[in-house]
Amino acid sequence: MFVKTIHLLTKQYVQFQVITPEVEKIVAESGIREGMVTVLTKHTTTGVTVNEALECLESDMQNALALFAPEDRPYSHARMLRDYGSTAGNPTGHLKAMLTGNHCHFLIQDGVLQRGGAQDVYFCEFDGPASRNVLVIVEGQ
Amino acid sequence: MTIDIHVHPAFYAPINEDPAREELRHRELDIHKNGTAPLEHIFNQMRCAGLDRLCLLPEDYSSSVGCLVENEEIRRLVDLAPDKFIGFAGVDPRDPAACEKLEDAFSRLKLKGLKLHPGRHHVMPSDPMMEPIYDICEKYNKPILFHAGLSWEPDTLTSYCQPLAFETVAAKHPRLRICLAHFGWPWVRETAMLMVKYPNVYTDTGALYFDNAKEFYTQMLTRDIPTTWIDRSLRHQVMFGSNNPRFEQIRMAQAIRELGFRESTLELIMGGNAIEFLGGLD
Numbered sequence: 001m002f003v004k005t006i007h008l009l010t011k012q013y014v015q016f017q018v019i020t021p022e023v024e025k026i027v028a029e030s031g032i033r034e035g036m037v038t039v040l041t042k043h044t045t046t047g048v049t050v051n052e053a054l055e056c057l058e059s060d061m062q063n064a065l066a067l068f069a070p071e072d073r074p075y076s077h078a079r080m081l082r083d084y085g086s087t088a089g090n091p092t093g094h095l096k097a098m099l100t101g102n103h104c105h106f107l108i109q110d111g112v113l114q115r116g117g118a119q120d121v122y123f124c125e126f127d128g129p130a131s132r133n134v135l136v137i138v139e140g141q
Numbered sequence: 142m143t144i145d146i147h148v149h150p151a152f153y154a155p156i157n158e159d160p161a162r163e164e165l166r167h168r169e170l171d172i173h174k175n176g177t178a179p180l181e182h183i184f185n186q187m188r189c190a191g192l193d194r195l196c197l198l199p200e201d202y203s204s205s206v207g208c209l210v211e212n213e214e215i216r217r218l219v220d221l222a223p224d225k226f227i228g229f230a231g232v233d234p235r236d237p238a239a240c241e242k243l244e245d246a247f248s249r250l251k252l253k254g255l256k257l258h259p260g261r262h263h264v265m266p267s268d269p270m271m272e273p274i275y276d277i278c279e280k281y282n283k284p285i286l287f288h289a290g291l292s293w294e295p296d297t298l299t300s301y302c303q304p305l306a307f308e309t310v311a312a313k314h315p316r317l318r319i320c321l322a323h324f325g326w327p328w329v330r331e332t333a334m335l336m337v338k339y340p341n342v343y344t345d346t347g348a349l350y351f352d353n354a355k356e357f358y359t360q361m362l363t364r365d366i367p368t369t370w371i372d373r374s375l376r377h378q379v380m381f382g383s384n385n386p387r388f389e390q391i392r393m394a395q396a397i398r399e400l401g402f403r404e405s406t407l408e409l410i411m412g413g414n415a416i417e418f419l420g421g422l423d
Contacts, residue, residue: 009179009181009182009185010185011185011188011189012189013189013391072355074356075353078352078353078356079351079352080293080350080351083173083174084172084173084174084175085170085171085172085173085293085387086172086175086386086387086388087349087350087353087387087388087389089349089353089354089389089392128185128189129182129185129186129189130182131176131178131179131182
């Protein structure tokens with residue numbers, strides 16, 4: 001198994017960032033010819049999803065998720081958290097992350113990531129700006 | 142010009158090279174799981190919050206657990222981004238070297254004001270031991286930002302921080318600008334009372350102990366006291382402060398802007414009053 005971390009410093013409250021080139025680079029670096037790659041975010045207010053990398057779709061994704069988790073709802077998570085010593089103001093981030101999921105998988109054949117022509121890997125920020133870490137786990141031989 | 146008058150840089154990356162020191166800060170400030178923040182992240186956060194400047198506050202508890210953020214560290218951070226940061230000094234009044242440190246902070250380090258936490262220092266603001274400190278601030282025309290109201294930090298006693306505890310200081314030192322931070326929460330009316338009586342008393346909005354920013358500010362600034370009290374009478378004495386990283390700078394800045402103040406009042410709260418409190422930005 002070959003594991004590397006992608007470090008990201010996001011700049012917006014909600015941000016969709018294509019990380020396909022970074023994932024492909026790590027797969028190549030791993031030397032694994034046949035196997036699987038998992039891209040896994042280490043955070044609970046971020047997601048990893050696969051979609052077509054188009055500005056219009058990013059806008060639609062953002063709007064659709066905001067319909068599901070609008071900012072001005074009375075969320076239970078809006079409270080002081082003793083474990084953090086700070087206030088939790090990010091319930092919408094947690095809920096949006098639940099929808100996108102926290103990981104994706106791709107097949108590796110002949111050392112190449114097998115993705116469809118329209119498929120890109122997105123890191124999804126739902127509580128930015130923030131410092132984020134994404135694991136890329138390459139398994140196989 | 143928009144300013145956050147109340148920011149704690151304890152977890153800024155440039156002053157957290159030593160993991161033991163970072164751990165001490167997590168423990169003694171009771172702020173956890175936040176990691177350290179590179180300045181690039183702080184600048185991103187400022188941009189999202191619509192803020193031009195942050196006022197960085199140290200924490201000097203020399204007589205108990207130590208100095209958590211030193212004046213020299215504040216100076217170092219300001220020097221890294223002088224167009225974005227304003228530095229305050231800190232002293233522990235129980236430290237025998239407090240006055241000497243404060244003179245140095247104002248004369249050599251050129252810090253713009255003093256941060257004090259009576260609840261953590263366990264010293265009443267009206268205690269005679271405070272007078273030499275107030276005299277130095279008046280001599281240099283520097284304001285004092287006092288912690289007021291509830292403090293989440295360990296070993297803090299709220300009785301030292303009730304707004305009324307500051308009245309003697311406000312009355313005895315009419316030329317000394319003082320900020321009762323956090324709106325003195327939960328004693329918001331008492332803070333308002335002191336401000337309407339004493340023009341040298343300011344406050345900041347760094348409170349978010351329940352609910353989300355919009356809900357808490359709606360309670361604190363439209364129900365505990367009506368919006369009109371600020372918009373008509375206290376508009377030159379309320380400053381935006383987030384108390385970041387305890388509280389959420391971006392959502393608090395957005396919530397303040399949505400409370401329904403006059404645009405001119407909002408400009409004062411978001412920066413104009415801080416410039417007056419600081420005695421200018423230069």
